[in-house]
Amino acid sequence: xxxxxxxxxxxxxxxxxxxxxxxxxxxxxxxxxxxxxxxxxxxxxxxxxxxxxxxxxxxxxxxxxxxxxxxxxxxxxxxxxxxxxxxxxxxxxxxxxxxxxxxxxxxxxxxxxxxxxxxxxxxxxxxxxxxxxxxxxxxxxxxxxxxxxxxxxxxxxxxxxxxxxxxxxxxxxxxxxxxxxxxxxxxxxxxxxxxxxxxxxxxxxxxxxxxxxxxxxxxxxxxxxxxxxxxxxxxxxxxxxxxxxxxxxxxxxxxxxxxxxxxxxxxxxxxxxxxxxxxxxxxxxxxxxxxxxxxxxxxxxxxxxxxxxxxxxxxxxxxxxxxxxxxxxxxxxxxxxxxxxx
Amino acid sequence: xxxxxxxxxxxxxxxxxxxxxxxxxxxxxxxxxxxxxxxxxxxxxxxxxxxxxxxxxxxxxxxxxxxxxxxxxxxxxxxxxxxxxxxxxxxxxxxxxxxxxxxxxxxxxxxxxxx
Numbered sequence: 001x002x003x004x005x006x007x008x009x010x011x012x013x014x015x016x017x018x019x020x021x022x023x024x025x026x027x028x029x030x031x032x033x034x035x036x037x038x039x040x041x042x043x044x045x046x047x048x049x050x051x052x053x054x055x056x057x058x059x060x061x062x063x064x065x066x067x068x069x070x071x072x073x074x075x076x077x078x079x080x081x082x083x084x085x086x087x088x089x090x091x092x093x094x095x096x097x098x099x100x101x102x103x104x105x106x107x108x109x110x111x112x113x114x115x116x117x118x119x120x121x122x123x124x125x126x127x128x129x130x131x132x133x134x135x136x137x138x139x140x141x142x143x144x145x146x147x148x149x150x151x152x153x154x155x156x157x158x159x160x161x162x163x164x165x166x167x168x169x170x171x172x173x174x175x176x177x178x179x180x181x182x183x184x185x186x187x188x189x190x191x192x193x194x195x196x197x198x199x200x201x202x203x204x205x206x207x208x209x210x211x212x213x214x215x216x217x218x219x220x221x222x223x224x225x226x227x228x229x230x231x232x233x234x235x236x237x238x239x240x241x242x243x244x245x246x247x248x249x250x251x252x253x254x255x256x257x258x259x260x261x262x263x264x265x266x267x268x269x270x271x272x273x274x275x276x277x278x279x280x281x282x283x284x285x286x287x288x289x290x291x292x293x294x295x296x297x298x299x300x301x302x303x304x305x306x307x308x309x310x311x312x313x314x315x316x317x318x319x320x321x322x323x324x325x326x327x328x329x330x331x332x333x334x335x336x337x338x339x340x341x342x
Numbered sequence: 343x344x345x346x347x348x349x350x351x352x353x354x355x356x357x358x359x360x361x362x363x364x365x366x367x368x369x370x371x372x373x374x375x376x377x378x379x380x381x382x383x384x385x386x387x388x389x390x391x392x393x394x395x396x397x398x399x400x401x402x403x404x405x406x407x408x409x410x411x412x413x414x415x416x417x418x419x420x421x422x423x424x425x426x427x428x429x430x431x432x433x434x435x436x437x438x439x440x441x442x443x444x445x446x447x448x449x450x451x452x453x454x455x456x457x
Contacts, residue, residue, distance in 0.1 A: 023400070025419070025421075026376065026396070026420075026421045027396060029375065029376070029377075029418055029419060029420045029421065030375065030376035030377040030380075030392070030396060030420075031377075031392075032418065033375075033377040033378075033418070033420070034377050034392075037377075058391075058392050058393060059391075059392075059393045063393060064392075064393045067393050067394070067396075067397035068396075068397045068400060
């Protein structure tokens with residue numbers, strides 16, 4: 001029957017994977033048997049209209065084909081409550097951060113009604129971006145969960161981390177016990193990590209993002225940052241990008257709840273690079289004069305004092321970071337000894 | 343469809359979902375192909391749409407609860423399904439669960455009548 005053939009062909013078009021022909025053949029056998037019964041009951045073949053009405057009852061070909069596919073979600077019911085929680089918080093924080101940044105921007109400019117309206121008009125776009133990122137991250141998690149359900153078993157329970165259970169776990173593990181990272185925490189880290197990266201990248205063009213109204217004061221000073229600070233800046237950006245990428249990989253692989261000892265050590269080690277860039281700046285010069293010809297004679301002694309002080313401060317920071325790395329490593333070894341760092 | 347009718351329909355579908363699997367597994371203690379299985383279930387009061395039953399058979403087979411084979415019958419190739427060796431104990435467990443649920447519901451219902 002032509003109508004049945006057309007229906008089966010349409011179902012086949014919507015099926016994916018290597019089982020397409022097998023499914024269509026089975027469906028054909030079942031529907032042909034059903035058709036035989038119908039025709040035997042009527043004592044005549046079905047008319048085209050009757051056949052089309054019958055096929056319509058079976059459901060649209062797309063619907064029929066969809067029933068044969070594994071059920072898929074962009075964000076499934078198990079993860080959805082956490083997604084919603086993170087979304088609410090991310091949007092709330094994004095709105096607060098945006099409001100603060102806009103207020104600082106308005107304070108540094110000559111405020112007028114148009115700039116206030118512009119800031120308000122931009123807000124939905126910013127929130128949409130945040131929502132898109134949160135959704136993308138959770139969709140990746142859902143994809144990982146669908147591919148490897150064993151690894152993601154009990155995801156909601158682990159992610160929700162009921163306060164009482166968490167408290168009891170902490171009580172059991174004593175004062176050294178640390179809270180395991182929840183999924184909500186890990187996703188929030190990724191979202192805010194991304195926002196922080198964007199913020200970092202905007203700083204060279206918009207210094208007020210870091211200094212606020214102080215940016216205008218800084219411009220008026222006779223001192224400027226030495227070129228080595230740009231190298232430092234790009235290393236900071238790279239260190240943060242590595243940290244963010246690592247977290248995204250952990251989320252995609254479903255290993256976000258594991259202890260972060262190794263990541264902390266690596267991140268701290270990467271952080272040492274920009275600090276060393278400053279520590280070994282040519283001539284230990286971190287500040288220069290904007291106009292050496294004009295201010296050289298008057299301010300060179302002060303400038304040398306500033307550079308010496310800054311160099312010592314960087315040295316102290318480098319020692320502190322190195323000590324943190326050693327401390328993290330000692331903790332890792334100690335926890336492994338207790339069999340906790342798995 | 344009114345709001346209450348819609349609500350009832352959703353609850354009815356939810357209630358039926360698990361029962362369909364149980365009915366299919368029970369019926370497939372005898373070998374059937376899709377259409378005869380549907381007819382056998384309908385005769386016993388369990389009507390199932392084609393677009394629910396046929397994909398369900400595939401899923402149960404993929405889960406190892408059913409086995410299937412292509413065979414010719416009445417000059418047509420058909421895929422016959424049967425409860426698998428792994429599916430039999432699962433069916434027993436599901437049946438016990440069903441009976442326990444049924445008994446619990448009945449007890450609760452009777453209790454409500456008594457009060």
